[in-house]
Amino acid sequence: MFLSITTPEHLYVQPNSLRIKAGLTSGVAEIYNKHQNLAGRIENDFLEVYSFNDNKEEKSLYLLQNAIFVVNNKNLEEDEISDETSVFVYAKKLLDLSKNISVDSLELELKEKNQNLKEAIQKLKSENSDENNFELLRSKALILQEDILFLEKACSLIKEKAR
Secondary structure, three states: OEEEEEOOOOEEEEOOEEEEEEEEOOEEEEEEOOOOOEEEEOOOOEEEEEEEEOOEEEEEEEEEEOOEEEEEEEOOOOOOEEEEEEEEEEOOEEEEOOOOOOHHHHHHHHHHHHHHHHHHHHHHHHOOOOHHHHHHHHHHHHHHHHHHHHHHHHHHHHHHHHO
C-alpha cells in the first residue's frame, strides 16, 4: 500500500505500508490494501501507520493539524482497479511522534506563538483602523490559536511518551 503525507513544508512517502488507522467522525477507519475508495477529515489528529521493514512490523504515529485523507484504488492512468491501494493525507502540519523530538524546541516555539498571539490581541483591542486591517489581525489571531493548540498537544504527548 502506498502512503503520501503532504504538508506545505514537507512530502512524506511510504511505499510499503501494511495498514493505516485514522479516526473519522463516524469512527476509526482501518485501511488495508484493496480498501474501498474513501475520503474524510481526520478528527482526532492522529494517523497510525504500520509498515514492514527489516523483517519486522513497525508502527509510526503522526500528529496532524487540520488533516484530510483520500483512499484510492483506481489506477491513475486507466479507469480500472489497481493492484495497490493509495492513501493520500493532506495536513497543515505534521509531527512524527515515532522519532525523538526535542520538547525544548517545541516549547520555545510555543512560547513565541503565545507572545505573537498576545501582541495580535493587543493590536485588535487598540486598533481603530479600517475593517480590512481588523479582519487581517483577527485571522492572524485565529491561526495562532490553532498553532498553539497543536504545539500544546504535541508537547503533552511527547512528555507523556518520555515517562
